[in-house]
Amino acid sequence: MTSPLEVSLLEVSIDELKHLVSERALSGETVLLNMGPQHPSTHGVLRLLLELDGEIVINCIPDIGFLHTGIEKTMESKRYEQAEVMTDRLDYLNTVGNNFVYCLAVEKLAGLDVPPRAQAIRVILAELQRISSHLVWLGTHALDLAAMSTFLYCFREREQILDVLEMCSGQRMMTTYFRPGGLWRDVPADFEITVRRFLRTFPKRVDEYEALLTNNPIFLDRTKNIGVISGPDALAWGVTGPSLRGSGPDYDVRKVYPYSGYEQYNFVVPTATGGDVFSRYIVRIEEMRQSTSIVQQALDKLPPGPVRSSNRKYVPPPRAEIGVSMEALIHHFKLWTEGFSLPKGSVYLPVESPRGELGVYLESNGGPKAQRAHYRTPSFAHLQALPLLSKGRLVADLVGIVGSLDIVLGDADR
Amino acid sequence: MTLLEQAITAIQDRFGAEVCQFCSVPSLIVPAQHLVAAARALHDEFSFNMLSDGTAVDYWPDEPRFCVIYNLNSYTEHIRISLRVTVSGENPNLPTLEGVYPNANWYERELWDMFGIRFVGHSDLRRIVMPYDWQGHPLRKDYPLGYEEPQFTFNFDEIARRKHRGTQTEA
Numbered sequence: 093m094t095s096p097l098e099v100s101l102l103e104v105s106i107d108e109l110k111h112l113v114s115e116r117a118l119s120g121e122t123v124l125l126n127m128g129p130q131h132p133s134t135h136g137v138l139r140l141l142l143e144l145d146g147e148i149v150i151n152c153i154p155d156i157g158f159l160h161t162g163i164e165k166t167m168e169s170k171r172y173e174q175a176e177v178m179t180d181r182l183d184y185l186n187t188v189g190n191n192f193v194y195c196l197a198v199e200k201l202a203g204l205d206v207p208p209r210a211q212a213i214r215v216i217l218a219e220l221q222r223i224s225s226h227l228v229w230l231g232t233h234a235l236d237l238a239a240m241s242t243f244l245y246c247f248r249e250r251e252q253i254l255d256v257l258e259m260c261s262g263q264r265m266m267t268t269y270f271r272p273g274g275l276w277r278d279v280p281a282d283f284e285i286t287v288r289r290f291l292r293t294f295p296k297r298v299d300e301y302e303a304l305l306t307n308n309p310i311f312l313d314r315t316k317n318i319g320v321i322s323g324p325d326a327l328a329w330g331v332t333g334p335s336l337r338g339s340g341p342d343y344d345v346r347k348v349y350p351y352s353g354y355e356q357y358n359f360v361v362p363t364a365t366g367g368d369v370f371s372r373y374i375v376r377i378e379e380m381r382q383s384t385s386i387v388q389q390a391l392d393k394l395p396p397g398p399v400r401s402s403n404r405k406y407v408p409p410p411r412a413e414i415g416v417s418m419e420a421l422i423h424h425f426k427l428w429t430e431g432f433s434l435p436k437g438s439v440y441l442p443v444e445s446p447r448g449e450l451g452v453y454l455e456s457n458g459g460p461k462a463q464r465a466h467y468r469t470p471s472f473a474h475l476q477a478l479p480l481l482s483k484g485r486l487v488a489d490l491v492g493i494v495g496s497l498d499i500v501l502g503d504a505d506r
Numbered sequence: 507m508t509l510l511e512q513a514i515t516a517i518q519d520r521f522g523a524e525v526c527q528f529c530s531v532p533s534l535i536v537p538a539q540h541l542v543a544a545a546r547a548l549h550d551e552f553s554f555n556m557l558s559d560g561t562a563v564d565y566w567p568d569e570p571r572f573c574v575i576y577n578l579n580s581y582t583e584h585i586r587i588s589l590r591v592t593v594s595g596e597n598p599n600l601p602t603l604e605g606v607y608p609n610a611n612w613y614e615r616e617l618w619d620m621f622g623i624r625f626v627g628h629s630d631l632r633r634i635v636m637p638y639d640w641q642g643h644p645l646r647k648d649y650p651l652g653y654e655e656p657q658f659t660f661n662f663d664e665i666a667r668r669k670h671r672g673t674q675t676e677a
Binding site for chain 2: 108156164341437440441451472473475477
């Protein structure tokens with residue numbers, strides 16, 4: 093006869109997980125239950141193995157890897173400029189940010205300078221992407237907690253941002269618009285007008301979302317004092333971004349290790365002290381306002397000039413130059429056949445993604461392909477802290493807790 | 507002398523660490539037997555209270571084959587340092603850092619999964635992203651990328667047999 097444990101664990105043997113569940117699970121006193129991998133509120137394909145005493149979560153064992161696509165391995169087998177295309181596919185809500193950190197790492201190893209105009213446009217697009225990622229989070233998080241209308245409003249605004257991305261790069265999501273040394277091309281003529289139109293309406297929209305949720309008693313009941321994590325615990329478990337700032341510490345990579353000219357912009361790092369689902373919600377809502385202000389400032393002082401470095405060892409020449417310059421033709425040919433080589437060395441570079449610290453570790457062996465390309469992803473770190481947040485809570489709260497960490501499984505599994 | 511310089515000097519003096527020259531983040535190459543003690547010192551005395559990342563590089567076929575890298579971050583002082591440990595390809599193993607940084611757990615699981623580096627004393631050393639019954643460690647340099655194997659005269663039958671067996675198990 094099979095014990096209840098064997099049935100619920102499906103394919104994994106009991107011996108492998110014995111150390112993670114309590115004694116009571118082994119005697120069948122508590123129930124082991126799979127949540128996911130096909131569960132709508134796990135935001136992708138996350139499997140949580142829950143040990144339940146009635147409705148109370150005794151243990152939560154996250155099982156990831158269902159979306160593992162070997163991106164790091166593939167990046168090692170491609171040349172630097174080809175590998176960038178892979179990075180879009182990691183965190184599919186923050187594609188611009190993934191390109192951003194990769195380009196910064198390549199530029200650091202190569203010693204490439206990025207023109208000020210490209211830096212400013214990068215900041216504008218990264219912040220717009222942050223807003224759009226937070227909109228998806230807000231919509232789905234509210235949907236998990238049974239507030240349907242917020243979802244529809246959020247996706248309406250997100251569409252405007254995706255239109256801006258499409259206008260610049262031709263793609264709504266997988267843009268690969270940032271290239272080592274700058275941008276693929278300059279933004280189109282009506283870029284500024286479109287972004288300004290969005291900025292005019294967006295702050296009012298954020299007020300609308302708040303009107304729907306912030307004082308909504310049902311939403312408050314489901315978010316206040318739920319999934320609490322203290323500041324020191326969050327730091328020890330490597331939680332970063334809005335999830336950390338909801339617990340108090342004001343660690344933000346944009347302030348602490350500024351990149352791409354973030355030090356020029358005035359913005360505050362919103363924090364809250366509750367450490368619960370509601371605090372993380374408040375922090376993200378405020379971040380959308382701050383991002384709007386950063387985009388505004390960057391647009392106001394958007395400098396003219398080139399958008400890509402003119403170092404021809406790394407950056408291909410423009411088409412017009414190839415027709416008249418032999419040297420440009422040689423560079424073009426070399427760059428698109430054998431790629432560029434980076435000097436021997438290694439770099440770890442973090443940026444602030446909508447979810448937290450997104451770092452890239454890039455090691456070059458002197459050739460045109462990376463010896464190692466590794467992404468430190470916030471979703472991976474946050475999922476590790478999930479058992480800490482969910483122990484002793486109800487199963488129904490778990491949905492809110494997973495939502496409040498804002499995980500993207502493509503980001504966690506790579 | 508800044509805190510970062512103090513930390514580097516202290517770890518060099520106490521544990522015989524070397525400063526890595528080709529890294530853009532200040533990096534210390536620590537002997538494996540002193541890894542935990544060095545991490546403990548950086549955590550307790552020099553405010554490196556956050557483990558940002560743990561990863562490894564495979565230099566196959568060179569020896570020592572692996573280099574494990576821990577990126578540490580100080581939330582209060584806003585400085586970064588990384589610890590590098592070389593690991594031989596023959597029975598690769600390291601002591602776990604879980605006792606100092608609890609979140610080393612998943613990073614080390616990933617290293618076991620992807621590189622096959624064993625972490626001695628680890629509380630839960632299972633595969634993390636690959637299926638639990640997977641054979642091999644995909645991020646090793648001698649692990650094939652997974653293209654379809656071309657059928658030539660000499661291996662035609664063997665591959666055909668393998669394909670046939672695959673369809674049988676699927677059904």
